[in-house]
Amino acid sequence: MRELWRQAWTIARKDLTLEFRSRTAIVSALVFTALVLTVFNFGRDPTAVSTLDLAPSILWVTFTFAAMLALNRAFQLELENQALEGLLISPLDRRSLYWGKLLANLAFVVVVEAVGLPLFVLFFNVAVGHILLPLLAVMALATLGFVAVGTLFSAMVVRTRFAELMLPVLLLPFLLLPLTYAVQATARLLAGRPLSEVAGWLRLLAAYDIVFVAVASWLFPYTVEE
Amino acid sequence: MTIAQKGRWLVIVGLVLLGGVYVRALAFTPVERFQGPAQKIFYVHVPAAVTTELAVILMGLAGAFFLFLKDLRLDRFAEASAEVGTVFAAIVLTTGPIWGKPIWGTWWTWDARLTLTLLLFFLLVGYQVLRGAVTDSGLRARYSAVLGICAVVLVVFNHLSVYLFPTLHPQPIVIKPGKPDLPPAMLLTLLLSFGVFLVLYVGFVMQRYDIARRRGEAVHG
Amino acid sequence: MGDTVPQNAGYLMAAYILVPTILIAYAVSLYRRSRNP
Numbered sequence: 001m002r003e004l005w006r007q008a009w010t011i012a013r014k015d016l017t018l019e020f021r022s023r024t025a026i027v028s029a030l031v032f033t034a035l036v037l038t039v040f041n042f043g044r045d046p047t048a049v050s051t052l053d054l055a056p057s058i059l060w061v062t063f064t065f066a067a068m069l070a071l072n073r074a075f076q077l078e079l080e081n082q083a084l085e086g087l088l089i090s091p092l093d094r095r096s097l098y099w100g101k102l103l104a105n106l107a108f109v110v111v112v113e114a115v116g117l118p119l120f121v122l123f124f125n126v127a128v129g130h131i132l133l134p135l136l137a138v139m140a141l142a143t144l145g146f147v148a149v150g151t152l153f154s155a156m157v158v159r160t161r162f163a164e165l166m167l168p169v170l171l172l173p174f175l176l177l178p179l180t181y182a183v184q185a186t187a188r189l190l191a192g193r194p195l196s197e198v199a200g201w202l203r204l205l206a207a208y209d210i211v212f213v214a215v216a217s218w219l220f221p222y223t224v225e226e
Numbered sequence: 227m228t229i230a231q232k233g234r235w236l237v238i239v240g241l242v243l244l245g246g247v248y249v250r251a252l253a254f255t256p257v258e259r260f261q262g263p264a265q266k267i268f269y270v271h272v273p274a275a276v277t278t279e280l281a282v283i284l285m286g287l288a289g290a291f292f293l294f295l296k297d298l299r300l301d302r303f304a305e306a307s308a309e310v311g312t313v314f315a316a317i318v319l320t321t322g323p324i325w326g327k328p329i330w331g332t333w334w335t336w337d338a339r340l341t342l343t344l345l346l347f348f349l350l351v352g353y354q355v356l357r358g359a360v361t362d363s364g365l366r367a368r369y370s371a372v373l374g375i376c377a378v379v380l381v382v383f384n385h386l387s388v389y390l391f392p393t394l395h396p397q398p399i400v401i402k403p404g405k406p407d408l409p410p411a412m413l414l415t416l417l418l419s420f421g422v423f424l425v426l427y428v429g430f431v432m433q434r435y436d437i438a439r440r441r442g443e444a445v446h447g
Numbered sequence: 448m449g450d451t452v453p454q455n456a457g458y459l460m461a462a463y464i465l466v467p468t469i470l471i472a473y474a475v476s477l478y479r480r481s482r483n484p
């Protein structure tokens with residue numbers, strides 16, 4: 001068990017080192033997030049709809065796209081230089097490959113969200129200080145849900161044609177549920193509803209995460225076996 | 227008779243029986259007081275929706291069995307079920323708006339059944355898109371199985387989530403336990419229609435399976 | 448109470464014709480594809 005985590009951590013560290021050494025991917029993702037937020041500003045009429053009504057949607061659609069972008073590059077690294085075969089021949093447990101990728105993807109998306117949230121607060125003048133902790137909890141749970149399934153699917157699509165198009169088509173149906181839960185929770189938090197009203201949505205998110213992390217980690221070896 | 231021929235006969239029988247259901251629905255089932263005749267769209271819309279969901283679940287189960295048994299016939303069945311499911315989904319998604327317009331005044335609503343069927347439709351299309359993008363049959367079967375299993379888990383989770391957290395604002399469900407509260411005459415028409423759609427499903431899947439089988443054998447010899 | 452039942456049989460006919468059309472179209476598609484897979 002410890003060995004699994006050690007291997008996963010090694011894989012995650014490898015990925016993250018490569019990512020942040022070249023920085024292209026993370027910078028592009030951050031810029032993309034800022035651009036999406038900007039698009040949302042121009043895609044609405046502030047006199048017709050209050051920002052607070054739209055805010056949860058804006059935040060979560062932005063994060064969904066950002067997660068998708070992050071996941072698209074998940075296995076690109078291996079595809080170039082056929083590193084995937086190298087990983088598979090190594091004595092690494094297949095399951096640790098999933099966990100390692102999951103960790104790396106999570107780290108990537110967390111960085112994007114860590115920049116995205118303050119930008120969102122700035123652009124749309126939404127106060128989140130008083131609800132920051134619960135909001136972070138929603139973000140953590142929803143992101144885990146996005147990335148758990150996304151890591152599994154990105155392993156599959158990387159070997160297909162039109163991978164960048166394929167991933168959203170396959171993944172988005174699975175993101176609809178955690179997205180709904182996250183938006184509902186965020187909307188209630190921003191509206192100042194008591195935490196008891198938010199708790200149910202958090203529980204749904206947690207349930208989704210537990211189920212899909214389990215299913216994805218169990219299925220992952222089937223996507224890379226020979 | 228080959229599987230395909232049997233399937234064709236089943237479909238013909240199914241279509242004739244569908245006519246029978248029509249007769250029963252139009253002439254021998256009461257008109258709903260407040261919705262009027264358009265309510266009878268229900269008798270094709272609901273069975274189609276249930277059949278779509280059945281198609282998805284069987285597609286996923288076949289995939290799961292394939293991962294364990296490695297029998298490509300299971301994969302071919304899944305392929306067939308996916309395509310047939312898409313056809314039934316199209317029926318739901320077209321009859322839904324036709325029903326919705328006179329009843330609710332709007333072509334589309336995000337009601338439980340339509341939303342779930344739309345989700346199923348996306349899952350089915352995604353499944354077939356994935357299959358189209360992978361040329362190696364073994365890899366394709368494995369990938370499809372993975373996606374199919376995830377799809378079934380998602381659908382089951384969606385249904386169960388209502389029961390896990392009943393105090394929340396109602397979420398999409400199509401199937402609920404307990405007796406349906408339809409008058410007996412309407413219930414019977416509905417059940418007969420379920421049977422007809424099931425017959426059609428089986429007939430179509432048999433034909434589509436045969437196509438998949440012949441394609442697969444052409445490749446492998 | 449006592450309002451007349453809504454007159455929307457047109458929609459019913461549209462749906463009841465659409466369904467077998469889709470089913471028959473699919474059946475034909477399957478038949479043609481079985482000729483040359």
